[in-house]
Amino acid sequence: MIDHDSNSRAHAPRSFAQSYATALATYVRDGNEENLSRAYDCARQALQSSISIGQLGELHFQAAQMLCSGSPSPSPETKRTEEFYLEAISVYDMALRGYGESVAQLTAEVLERKRAEQELRDVTYELARQRDSLDQKVKARTRELxxxxxxxxxxxxxxxxxxQEQAQFTYAISHDLKSPINTIAMLLDIISVDHQEHLDSECLELIDAAQATASRMSRMITGILQYARLVGQEAEFETVSLDKLCRDVRDDLRQEITDGKAEIDISPLPDVRGMPSQLRSLLQNLLSNAIKFRDPGRPCRIAVSAAPKPRNCAAEITVSDTGIGIPEAYRTRIFSLFQRLHTYDEYSGSGIGLTLCQRIAGYHAGDIQVVSNEQGGSSFIVRLWINERERDNDTQSGDDG
Amino acid sequence: MTLNRVMTVDDDRFDQLAYRRILKKTNAKIDLLPFQYATEALEYLKSPTRRPVDVILLDINMPRMDGFEFLEAAKTELENQIVIMVTTSMDPQDRSRAETFAPVRGYFSKPLTTDDISVIDRLVAQQ
Known part of the structure; x- marks a missing residue:
């Protein structure tokens, strides 16, 4: 029989049916465990050959029928047949259970993968959301900026x-104030000169005081006018000879120099880029201050000099005097508008001059400072066109020698 | 008239003249204590020989030390002292700033009138 099935080997179910029938017959005939386990081997082979459980049942039924055709039933053979069949079926049972397990595992795997995918989607979404919100924040901030x-x-x-308007306004106001105050001064002049014989000494004294006040006001308006003109001025720079400018200013101040018995010594001064009218006004204010605030107890000597090689600016000019000096506590205040250190009785002035000087220095990217000198007087140091780097960091030590 | 002794702190000689004139007009025997520098007025207030004054008339814009700096510097000396600001300043900020100082009880524009003096006189009488 074994030889017989070599013809039908290609047809797995059939060759299998024969080997199954043989194994079954052997067990039914001889019994014993080893023969029973052949059922197990057969079934595994069947499973691998894709024989379904229905087919297995069918070929078992045929094999059993052939074995039992001559036997009375029920018999011990029938029992062994059933045992054999159950043994074979158990393989399918195990295979089914195994499949079930792998289905569960697969399901779990699928779920896990789905969860992972969901997680990935969540993360992607969150990233997108964050990117969008960042984007919006950047846009909002950009809009804000x-x-x-x-x-x-x-x-x-x-x-x-x-x-600009303020400067124009101040200019107009000052200009309009000038004419009435000039009229008042003229009227007072007429009274004191033409009607002198009708006035007693107290009366003349009061008129004198009124005249002094009127001229103070006139000077003040001139100062404001100057200041307003400066603030509204269009910046136009050219090369200016400070040396010539300073000597011109000294000539202008001839009367004051004579009155104060002052000596002004001018060392050679450099050329500098600037606005001539402003720089003239600067020097004029510094020099007339130096004469005005002279010390009555000693000769009035004024020196104008330039630092030979200024380290951090284009020009550094110093105006030194032998005057009354300025107490440390007032050295910042003197540059504020309308700030004065003396009553009008002691020194005339409007409290505009040094503010103007500071402003002019500022227009020339510079500054102005005051220190006391060895003679106990004041030294005003004007720096023009201070290096950008120096202005950014005043404490920086210059190394551009 | 309760005003008998008045300190005037004002750098302008003619403003001082105006105070004298109007105060003498209301009380010929009035005792006046004029200072052209607030620093000197402060020195006087700090000196042991100082004598009390009924009122201090104080200018704002003065050289070296202005009226506000004076009020600040003389805080202890000005306790229970009536101070009247007399100024040409039209800046409302000056006025509100003056009102932050406890001794300041009035704020008048220059020049003072006889009516202003009566107001000040009543203020002093109430004290």
């Missing part, structure tokens, strides 16, 4: 306009 910039540009132009 833009708005801020526009606002400050607007304010700046408003400020510039306000400055």
């Amino acid at each position: 833009q708005a801020g910039l526009e606002r400050s540009e607007r304010l700046n132009s408003q400020l510039q306009q306000a400055n």
Whole structure:
């Protein structure tokens, strides 16, 4: 029989049916465990050959029928047949259970993968959301900055306009104030000169005081006019000879120099880029201050000099005097508008001059400072066109020698 | 008239003249203590020989030390002292700043009138 099935080997179910029938017959005939386990081997082979459990049942039924055809039933053979069949079926049972387990595992794997995918999607979504929100924040911030910039540009132009208007306003007001005060001065002149014989000494004294006040006001208005003109001025720079300018100013001050018995010594001064009218006004204020605040107890000597090689600016000019000096506590205040250190009885003045000087120095990217000198007088140091780097960091030590 | 002794702190000689004139007009025997520098007025207030004054008339814009700096510097000396600001300043900020100082009880524009003097006189009488 074994030889017989070599013809039908290609047809697995059939060859299998025969080997199954043989194994079954052997067990039914001889019994014993080893023969029973053949059922197990057969079934595994069947499973591998894709024989379904229904087919297995069918070929078992055929094999059993052939074995039992001559036997009375029920018999011990019938029992062994059933045992054999159950043994074979158990393989399918195990295979089914194994499949079930792998299905569960697969299901679990699928779930796990789905969970992982969901997680991935969540993370991706979160990233996208964060990127979007960041994007929006950046956009919002950009808009804010833009708005801020526009606002400050607007304010700046408003400020510039306000400055301009203020300067024009001050100029107009001052100009209009000048004529009435001049009229008052003239009227007082007429009274004191033409009607002198009708006035007693106290009366003349009061008129004198009124005249002094009127001329003080006139000077003050001139100062304000100068200041307003400066603030509203368009910046136009050219090369200016400070040396020539200073000597011109000294000539202008001839009367005051004579009155104060002053000596002004001018060392050679450099050329500098600047506005001639402003620099003239600067030197004029510093020199006339030096004469005005002279010390009555000693000769009035004024020296104008330039630092030979200024380290951190284009020009450094010093105006030194032998005057009354300025106490340390007032050295900042003197540069503020309308600030004075003396009553009008002691020294005339409007409290505008040094503010003007500071402003002029500022227009020339410079500054002005006051220190006391060895003679106990004051030294005003004007620096023009201070190096950008120096202005950014005043404490920095210069190394550009 | 309760005003008998008045300190005037004002750098302007003619403003001082105006105070004298109007105060003498209301009380010919009035005792006046004029200072053209606030620093000197402060020195006087700090000196042991100082004598009390009924009122201090104080200018704002003065050289070296202005009226506000004086009020600040003389805080202890000005306790229970009536101070009247007399100024040409039209800046409302000056006025509100003056009102932050406890001794300041009035704020008048220059020049003072006889009406102003009566107001000040009543203020002193109430004290």
